[in-house]
Amino acid sequence: MRNESRISKAAARILIAALALACAASNSFGAGASVTAVLDNSETGVGQPVQLQIKVTGSTSVKPPRELAVDGLDIRFTGQSQLLEGRNFQFSYSYIYNYTVMPMKAGTFKIPPQTIEAGGSTLRTPELTLHVADSPGQSSRPNRSGENIDPRQIAFVELILSKTSAYVGEMVPAVVRLGFNVRTPVESLGNGVEITGQGFTAQKMREPRQAIETIGGKTYQTFTFKTALSPARSGKIAIGPVEVNPIVRIPRTSRSPGIPRDLFDMNDPFMDNFFRDPAFAPSTPREIKMKSEAATLDVKALPPGAPPSFNGAVGNFTMTVDAKPKTAQVGDPFTLTAKISGRGNFDRVTAPSLEDEQGWHKYPPSADFKSDDDVGISGAKTFETVISANERKDHIPAQLFAYFDPIKEQYVTLRNEPIPVRVEGGSAPTQAPVAPAPQTAAPAPSLARTGPKQQEILHQITELSAEPQSFTPLFARRSFWLAQLAPFLVLLGFITWRIRRAHLDNRDARRREALQHEAAALQRSLRREDVSPQEYFSRASRAVQLKTALARNVDPNAVDADVAASAFRADEATRRRLQQLFEKSDEARYSGGQNGIRLLPPDVRNEVLELIDNLRA
Incomplete structure (x- = not known):
């Protein structure tokens, strides 16, 4: 019996709802279409938006205006909603079109009547007046929608570090998480998300991952940003807070008296929640200020005793090396391809060095990095380095790459086996001996004639030679070409010697x-304004090394501040400036990523350029 009673009540509700909708449809279609337009506030200030609503009742075929042009006002269509109203079983179905009106200057503005086509008839909205003061505080009726809203009640922001202790230069993954209550949807994240603080650098954040989550019984739209931090100095570093100023839509608390709590007075929570849903109520965009809690990172300095090939790489890496071709002449290039894979601060991963550079000339390498994750701390970096041998070689020396492993807390040097190659070259080929021309056989002695000499019948014909004569042309004879081979070999050897001599002379x-x-290329890059201080000082010190190497014909990698000052006979002030430049370049080796670092001031950049330009032998 109890089940039958429940079924009867449910059927009654469904029947009543169907009748109500039928009555609403008949009343809506039976009555003529009407239109109203209202502003939620007739007075505001410059930069303070108000909401314009156009409500069309009694028609399901409506073409609202999409653009409203008023000088001094920026009016934009923000969406539409539907409303079912009922009173004493008299129902009406309406469409509500929402617009945001942003005042651009002070004054009194008239929003002219708008023409709307509804159900084959033409409707016109009333003219609206908006008074805009110079500032929001001068408005006699300020917009109070959301004035007392606590951002912590509708949104949250948090900063999560993967660890609280790290080494200088180590990449520390971090997550920034934003959440907004679905009843106050977010329109934009303002100027974006930024992690404030000093003593560290942060990787550039990519597009966030969005999701709908239930936290503490409330539903939130969440945005998850991933990044990685790299501390640049030891000690305790404050990370954050994260500051963001999003724009959210705050529902207005006033409700239409025509919407009852329970349409059928059956104490049905579904009906109450349906009509109280903020999606059916007008809302106002508003900027809120959010700030997360700061985090602390305990940073340890790298231990002493770094290997000579260490350039600041911190993480865990592997290395593979290959060389092409396997055979070449002295002075011809080999291409070394070194691939360093793993996880760490790849911006400090540099090309491996030769274990023994004697007899080899090395050119600047090229680099290509491919990331395996969202923040660029895992992947592979490939270097291509061109080298050439100055003498005969049978192998390319081993490649060395050093890094610091923060898990093992020690330096690690990767070394590959020497690569077998063959470098040929040297003196010109020796002259091939000329084969002696074949000697003709001595004529056989004529046999003594026996018997009496016969009387010649034709006395005009002389006696033929005992040796047979050849009619083969001279150029077809083997002895002719053997005689020509000797000068040809001499000429070929001379040409080879000249080419080899020119090749050796051209090496320098x-x-x-x-x-x-x-x-x-470095001089051009030093005049750019979008280079971080760390990268700028590193390039500037390299430019000094190259200028010194060109002036004194020395290896640029062996040039330091003292060598450069001596090469250009610099005074004491210039020597100190060169030492400061090289010191700043060395400090940049442990600075990690370059994102988030401010640009170098123009006066400092000009001083560095002036220092380099004034170095003259």
Whole structure:
């Protein structure tokens, strides 16, 4: 009996709802269409938006205006909703079109009547007046929608570090998480998300991952940003807070008296929640200020005793090396391809160095990085380095790459086996001996004639030679070509010797050309304004090394501040400036990523350029 009673009540509700909708439809279609337009506030200030609503009742075929042009006002369509109203079983179905009106200047503005086509008839909205003061505080009726809203009640922001202790230069993954209550949907994240603080750098954040989550019984729209931090100094570093100023839509608390709590007075919570849903109520966009709690990172300095090939890489890496071709002449290039894979601060991963560079000339490498994650701390970096041998070689020396492993807390040096190659070259080929021309056989002695001499019948014909004569042309004879081979071999040996001599003489010219090309590229990059201080000082010190190498014909990698000052006979002030430049370049080795670092001031950049330009032999 109890089940039958429940079924009867449910059927009654369904029947009543169907009748109500039928009555609403009949009343809506039976009555003529009407339109109203209202502003939620007739007075506001410059930069303070108000909401315009156009409500069309009694028609299901409506074409509202999409653009409203008023000088001094920025009016934009923000969406539409539907409303079912009922009173004494008299129902009406309406469409509500929402617009945001943003005042651009002070004054009194008239929003002219708008023409709307509804159900084959033409409707016109009333003219509306909006008074805009110079500032929000001068408005006699300020918009109070959401004035007392606590951002912590509708949204949250948090900063999560993967660890609280790290080494200088180590990449620390971090997550920034934003959440907004679905009843106050977010329109934009303002100027974006930024992690404030000093003493560290942060990787650039990519597009966030969005999701709908239930937290503490409330439903939130969440945005998850991933990044990685790299501390630049030891000690305790404050990370954050994260500051963000999003724009959210705050529902207005006033409700239409025509919407009852329970349409059928059956104490049905579904009906109450349906009509109280903020999606059916007008809302106002508002900027809120959010700030997370700061985090603390305990940073340890790298231990002493770093290997010579260490350039600041911190993490865990592996290395593979290959060389092509396997055979070449002295001075011809080999291409070394080194691939370093793993996880760490790849911006400090540099090309491996040769274990023994004696007899080899090395050119600046190229690099290509491919990331395996969202923040660029895992992947593979490939270097291509061109080297050439100055003498005969049977192998390419081993490659060395050093890094610091923060898990093992020790330095690790990767070394590959020497690569077997064959470098040929040397003296010109020796002259091949000329084969002696074949000697003709001595004529056989004529046999003594026996018997009396016969009387010649034709006395005009002389006696034929005892040796047979050949009619083969001279150029077809083997002895002729053997005689020509000797000068040809001499000429070939001379040409080979000249080419080899020119190749050896041109080695220094090729080296200078490569250094000049690199120096010119660095000079152009030093005049750019979008280079971080760390990268700028590193390039500037390299430019000094190249300029010194070109002036004194030395290896640029062996040039330091003292060598450069001596090469250009610099005074004491210039020597100190060079030492400061190289010190700042060395400090940049442990600074991690470059994102988030401010740009170098123009006056400092000009001083560095002036210092380099004034270095003259």
